[in-house]
Every structure is written in C-alpha cells, then in structure tokens.
Amino acid sequence: MIDPYYLQQLAIGLSLGMTYALMAIGFTLIFGVLNVVNFAHGEIYTLGAFAGLVLISAVAPPIVAVIFGALAVGALAGFSLERLAFKPFRRFTDEASLKSRAMRESTLLSSLAVSIVVREALEILFGSEMRSLPFDYLINTPVRIGPVILVTGDFIIFGVAAAMLIGLQYLLTRTRIGLAIRAVSNNPLGAKYVGIDTDRTIITTFVVGSMMGAAAGILMGLYYGAIFPAMGFVPGIKAFVAMVMGGLSSIPGAVVCALILGVAESMATTFVSSGWSDMVAYAFLILTLIFFPNGLFGARRERV
Amino acid sequence: MSAPLLAIEDLHVAMGPQEILHGVQLAVPQGSIVAVLGSNGVGKTTLMRAVSGIYRARRGSISFDGQPITNLPAHRIVNLGLLQAPEGRQIFSNMSVRENLVLGGGDVGLGELDRVLGMFPVLGERLRQNAGSLSGGEQQMLCIARALMRRPTLLLLDEPSLGLAPKIVAQIFDLVERIRAEGVSILLVEQNARAALRIADHAAVMEDGRILLSGPAAQLRDDPRIAEAYLGGHVH
Numbered sequence: 223m224i225d226p227y228y229l230q231q232l233a234i235g236l237s238l239g240m241t242y243a244l245m246a247i248g249f250t251l252i253f254g255v256l257n258v259v260n261f262a263h264g265e266i267y268t269l270g271a272f273a274g275l276v277l278i279s280a281v282a283p284p285i286v287a288v289i290f291g292a293l294a295v296g297a298l299a300g301f302s303l304e305r306l307a308f309k310p311f312r313r314f315t316d317e318a319s320l321k322s323r324a325m326r327e328s329t330l331l332s333s334l335a336v337s338i339v340v341r342e343a344l345e346i347l348f349g350s351e352m353r354s355l356p357f358d359y360l361i362n363t364p365v366r367i368g369p370v371i372l373v374t375g376d377f378i379i380f381g382v383a384a385a386m387l388i389g390l391q392y393l394l395t396r397t398r399i400g401l402a403i404r405a406v407s408n409n410p411l412g413a414k415y416v417g418i419d420t421d422r423t424i425i426t427t428f429v430v431g432s433m434m435g436a437a438a439g440i441l442m443g444l445y446y447g448a449i450f451p452a453m454g455f456v457p458g459i460k461a462f463v464a465m466v467m468g469g470l471s472s473i474p475g476a477v478v479c480a481l482i483l484g485v486a487e488s489m490a491t492t493f494v495s496s497g498w499s500d501m502v503a504y505a506f507l508i509l510t511l512i513f514f515p516n517g518l519f520g521a522r523r524e525r526v
Numbered sequence: 527m528s529a530p531l532l533a534i535e536d537l538h539v540a541m542g543p544q545e546i547l548h549g550v551q552l553a554v555p556q557g558s559i560v561a562v563l564g565s566n567g568v569g570k571t572t573l574m575r576a577v578s579g580i581y582r583a584r585r586g587s588i589s590f591d592g593q594p595i596t597n598l599p600a601h602r603i604v605n606l607g608l609l610q611a612p613e614g615r616q617i618f619s620n621m622s623v624r625e626n627l628v629l630g631g632g633d634v635g636l637g638e639l640d641r642v643l644g645m646f647p648v649l650g651e652r653l654r655q656n657a658g659s660l661s662g663g664e665q666q667m668l669c670i671a672r673a674l675m676r677r678p679t680l681l682l683l684d685e686p687s688l689g690l691a692p693k694i695v696a697q698i699f700d701l702v703e704r705i706r707a708e709g710v711s712i713l714l715v716e717q718n719a720r721a722a723l724r725i726a727d728h729a730a731v732m733e734d735g736r737i738l739l740s741g742p743a744a745q746l747r748d749d750p751r752i753a754e755a756y757l758g759g760h761v762h
Contacts, residue, residue: 405618405629412616414580416672417604417632 226369231488237376239484240383241445244438245461246468246476247386248431254471255407255427258329262303262337263435264458268451270296270436271443272344278356285359289440296436297429304428307332309421337454344451352448361444375445382441386434387477393430403427407471456500463507469517479518482506529592531556531680531711532577532608537586539569539576546572548735549586554680554728559702559712561722561743563756564732570715571613573732574684577713578610579603590680605633609673610682613715615665619658623649623668626657630672638675645701646671663694670701674710681705683714687721699725719756723747731756 245267252260273295274288283291311328361375394400402423405413413420442457443449461476464483468475483506487499494501510518530553539547546569554560564570575581577588579600587596590608618626627639627649643650646667652660657668666686673681683702687695695718703725706712716722723729723743730740731752739746746752 401621401625401629404621404625408618408620409616411580411612412618413629414600415578415604415610415612415616416629417601417676418629419599419601 227492228489229368229370231492232485233370233372233376235485235488236481237372237379237484238488239481240376240379241438241442242457242460242464242484243383243477243480244379244386244441245435245457246464246480247383247390247473248434248438249458249461250465250468250471250473250476251390251403251431251434252427253465254473255403255424256308256329257471258308258326259333259462260303260308260428260431261330261334261458262307262340263431263461264454265337265340266296266299266303266432266435266454267439267442267457268344268449268454269299269340270439271449271453272348272439272451273436274440274443275348275353275355275449278359282356285361285444288359288444289437292436292440293433296433296439299436300428300430300432301425303333303336303432304425307336308424308428312421312424341451341454348451350451352450354448355443357447359444360447361441362447373445375441379441379445382437383477386437387473390430390434390473399423399426459500460503463503463510466507467510467514467518469519472517472519475517475519528556530554531591532713533587533589534573534577535587535589537573537576537588538584539572539581540584541572541581545584546735547576550732550735551737552730552740554711554713557706557709557711558727559706559714559725561714561716561719561726561729562732563716563719563722563729563752565717565756568732569735570732571684572735574610574612574682574713574715577603577682578608578612604676607677607679608682609676609678609680610684611666611669611673611686612682613684613688615669617657617665617668617672619656621657622654623657623660624653626668626672627653627675630675632676634676636675638677642671642674645674645704663690663697666690666694666698667701670698670705674705678710680711680713683712685715685717687716687718695721719752723752 249260249263270292273292277283277288277291308329311325311332361378362373365372365374394404402418403426405418406420406423410420460483464480465476467479483503487502490499490502532554534550534552537547537550538545550573562570572581576583579598583596587594589595590606595603595606618629628636631638648664649668649671657665660668670686686698690698699721702712702714714722714726723746726743728740729743729746731738
C-alpha cells in the first residue's frame, strides 16, 4: 500500500501541473504559428485575473459570467498585443524574414516590453500587494476521495484544461480557421498562395491563445483566493519550461510536460523546503536543453 | 482581338534598394498557354510573385479579367481566380494530402475534389499521407492540384519541372495541356525551354528584369537566337 502522503502529493502535483498546462497551451499555440516566444503571455494571465476581480467587485455576477468576462478581456488583450508588439515587425512578407532570427529577437523584446508596461500599469492601478477575491467565489471547497483531500477547484481546473485541449484539437483539425492556423504555422508563404489571409490568421491565433491564458489567470485567482500584478511571472516561466520540454511546438507534449513538472515540484517539497521547489523547473529546463534538445518526445513533431 | 486575361504593363519591382524588374510588359490571352523563358536569376520568379500579390509593384500595373489587381493582397487575388503553383511547391509538408487540398479549396469548398483527383489519381491513393512524405513529382502534382481546387481561370506555374526526372516532367507537361483543355489559361515559367515551347502558344524571353523578345511559340522555336541561348544550339 502506498503511503497516503504520496498520493496526496501526487494529487496536488497533478492539479498544479494542470494549471501550468492551461498556460502552456496558449503559449505553445502562439509559438507554433509565429515561431516566436510571447513574453507577455504571463501578463495576459494576470489581466484575466484582474478582469475577474473588477467584474466581481463592480457587479458581482455569477461565476460563469466572471469567466466569460475574463475570456473577453483575454481576447481583446491578445488582439492588442499582436497589433502592438508583433505586427510592426512583420512588414516583410517573404519567408526568410517571417522566420528570421532578427524577427524572433525583436518580438521577444517587444513582447517583454509590453509585459513590463502592463505589469507596472496594474501596480499603479491596483497596488503591488496581494488582493483577495471574495470568499463566495472561491473554488476551494474540500472534497475527500479515500485518503486524499482535493478541492473543487482541482476538478474545475482539470475539466477546463481537458475541455481546452479537446476543443483546440477539434479547432485545429476540423475547422477552416484551425486548418488555416496550421497552414500558416507550417508554411506562411504557401498559406498566401492558397488564399489564406495570414494577417487575420495570426490575430486569431493570438486571440485564441490569450483567451486560454486569461481563463487560466481567473481560475488560478479563484483557486488561491488572491491575485497580484506580478502573479503571471512564475506560471509564465513554468509554461515556457513545459513548452521547451514538450518539443517547442507540440501542444500535447507541452501538456504532458506541464503535468510532469507539477508532480515533480510537489514531490520535491518532500525533500527540500517549498521555497526551493521552483528550482525543479529550472533544473528540468537545463537538463532538457542538454540531453533532449528536441524535447522529451524526441523526433520532430508536427508544429501546433 | 479581345482584351487579354492578364495584362502586365511596365512592371517595376524592387527588393529594398535593388530593382529586380525594370518595366516588364506581358499579356496572357484567354485560353492560351504563355511561357516565360530565361535563365536563373533574371527575375522570372519575382514576376510571378508580383502577379500573385506576394511582392509589391513599385511602378506599373497588372490587370486580371479587366480588373486592376496591382498591389492587391495575395488572398484577394486568389479569390478572383488567379492561382499559382509556386516555385519550390510551398505545400504544407506537415499536413495530410487531403488537408492540403481542403486548404486549396478555401471558400470554394471541396466541389472540385473528385475532378482534381481524377486528374491526379496518385494523390487519391495518398490522401491520408503527410504531404512531406510524397516524392518530388507527387509533391509537384499536389501543388498544382491544390491550385486547381479553387477552379482558377488563370493558373501560374513557376518551374513545375524543376528537379524532376524526365519521365515525370513529360507527365507534368501532359497535365498542363489537359488543364488548358479544360479552359484554364496558363502562364508558365520554365528553364526547360524546349518542353515549354512545345506546349506554349506564346512565349517571352526574359533577361535581366526585362522581356527581351516575345511572340508566337512556333516563331521563337525557330529563332536562331533562342536556339543558341536556350535550346542548346551548342553541343552539350
């Protein structure tokens, strides 16, 4: 019989991993299409959480409306982010510049700049300290399953992450817009020759990816009960690590690695103090880069 | 004589400070095959990309079906029925053959699928396969088939024979004639001048970003300058 302690840690780890997965899905989607890292994804997460806070304190709507509000803010934020930080560097339409290093590095910095501006603006507006969300909205009612205690939020996060993954898979393989996203990801020049409006497809990708990031933000806010302007930073790093471990542009790979990361972190707290658990992610990142430069799942996979 | 389907007038195209096309003049009459010949680097692909809206024109005009299309975005030009099977094929190598064809159909949908697969039976056998796993000739066929899914009125073919075995090249050129027989006008860019002149009605020779000479294909076939420069007048 396994010690219930480890079962509990496993459950906590899976739940933690799911929250990383929620972030990683949107992150990987955007990377897959543009081949650029979107450093502002963590701030989209924060914006989703703060949009929820503002909605709750202003009109106190039912929780479903709070989540839809966060999704709408995420969509708007994704759209603006693309126009502000990515579009200006896409003036040249030939294949070489679309995937060139200069393009990648400039948008790396422009998205980082947007993320800093957003974080500072939120600090000016809301202050940098933790803000707690009203107790009635929280999703942390304990649920006991045998020896393991979970909270309702664990199930909600699991459900939302699974729904997003399945929904996204459906979108990417069964719908016109999803095929266009994959086509642009696979061959941006070829996409132009079949009549795809690549500009619009890229915006759509940002909108979809950012809605997922914002949903993750509000769910985590409701799960932990507190939000703050810098809350997106650590999950952003974890999502980045999961993406790299998963092979950079494989969404299922990123999800699996996010779960591995979550479980490893929660197990690590058995041996080291919890303040050190973030080191697990960095260690994984370094080990992955050294031993599995193509990600844990080896060979090249289809992008997105 | 009625207005040509595609009319290019005094087209100038530049990449940054460097001008590549210096005033190209070319017309594709309805229902014909026009071949543009010339060696590597004279601007043939630049011309094709400018017509498809991938590159912008610095000066001059392009009109299609009586409508100006100069500097229209690429996807709008596709919607007008001007399709291209581009150089390097530019297929979606990570996606299935079927998905490539679905993307080719775009707004028009899959109405053409059966007819296109009738022309390219080999693709029908490989619908679920990744496009990247096809042979070079099959990839070229997929590239043309993908363009045909939109029911084009004008098809641009940029070096369809590049890198293919002679037997496959003959097959591709047979297909080009069949496509024309179905009422699609064709603008063909080729280095394989001999094969291109065999099927073309009109031909133009490009050199250094300009059209050097043009006329009926039969006439160019007999032109000693063409024979010398492009048909291997000298002994190999």
